Amino acid sequence: EPEVTQTPSHQVTQMGQEVILRCVPISNHLYFYWYRQILGQKVEFLVSFYNNEISEKSEIFDDQFSVERPDGSNFTLKIRSTKLEDSAMYFCASSEALRGMGRLGYGYTFGSGTRLTVV
Amino acid sequence: LAKTTQPISMDSYEGQEVNITCSHNNIATNDYITWYQQFPSQGPRFIIQGYKTKVTNEVASLFIPADRKSSTLSLPRVSLSDTAVYYCLVGDILNSGGGADGLTFGKGTHLIIQP
Numbered sequence: 168e169p170e171v172t173q174t175p176s177h178q179v180t181q182m183g184q185e186v187i188l189r190c191v192p193i194s195n196h197l198y199f200y201w202y203r204q205i206l207g208q209k210v211e212f213l214v215s216f217y218n219n220e221i222s223e224k225s226e227i228f229d230d231q232f233s234v235e236r237p238d239g240s241n242f243t244l245k246i247r248s249t250k251l252e253d254s255a256m257y258f259c260a261s262s263e264a265l266r267g268m269g270r271l272g273y274g275y276t277f278g279s280g281t282r283l284t285v286v
Numbered sequence: 287l288a289k290t291t292q293p294i295s296m297d298s299y300e301g302q303e304v305n306i307t308c309s310h311n312n313i314a315t316n317d318y319i320t321w322y323q324q325f326p327s328q329g330p331r332f333i334i335q336g337y338k339t340k341v342t343n344e345v346a347s348l349f350i351p352a353d354r355k356s357s358t359l360s361l362p363r364v365s366l367s368d369t370a371v372y373y374c375l376v377g378d379i380l381n382s383g384g385g386a387d388g389l390t391f392g393k394g395t396h397l398i399i400q401p
Contacts, residue, residue: 202388215387
């Protein structure tokens with residue numbers, strides 16, 4: 168079964184440092200996403216990416232966050248200056264193109280996540 | 287997206303059938319109902335999606351009554367490994383720009399299976 172791969176699985180960083188979280192989505196998927204989950208809380212949507220640009224972003228996704236698809240396989244999330252409250256699990260996901268089919272949530276595949284700890 | 291309400295937690299035993307009900311009174315005509323499963327320290331995993339009546343796959347069944355204001359995820363003969371959080375999501379991409387929309391997860395139902 169195809170998987171979304173995330174690296175690293177764990178990252179510890181000092182407050183104020185930049186971090187880059189990496190993801191390899193499923194190869195024939197066209198939509199890419201980042202979500203985060205603070206310990207014990209809900210899974211929260213950050214951003215979606217399609218056709219080499221951001222399609223939608225949440226209020227959480229402020230100027231300290233950026234996403235990039237530097238080549239044909241990787242999808243990255245950069246946090247420029249980490250804060251203590253950025254500590255969370257970050258999940259990458261990808262999905263097929265479903266425009267016109269009315270099936271929100273169908274076929275999304277999530278990775279196993281990167282646990283980011285800011286100290 | 288329609289608001290959903292699920293029990294916060296449920297307990298059951300191995301070998302039993304477990305039914306988790308989700309209320310979505312404000313579901314719109316084009317909305318689909320989708321269930322995800324999440325194990326600790328892992329990303330959510332798609333289980334099943336439906337629009338009306340009954341949908342069954344190798345993992346679960348989804349029952350949706352005619353008024354579609356609720357849905358029930360049915361897990362047959364659960365095992366310890368079914369202990370997880372189960373999320374009910376309701377929405378449609380047609381009215382929100384296509385398949386790039388983010389999913390909105392609630393708190394889900396924490397299902398605990400005991401031996």
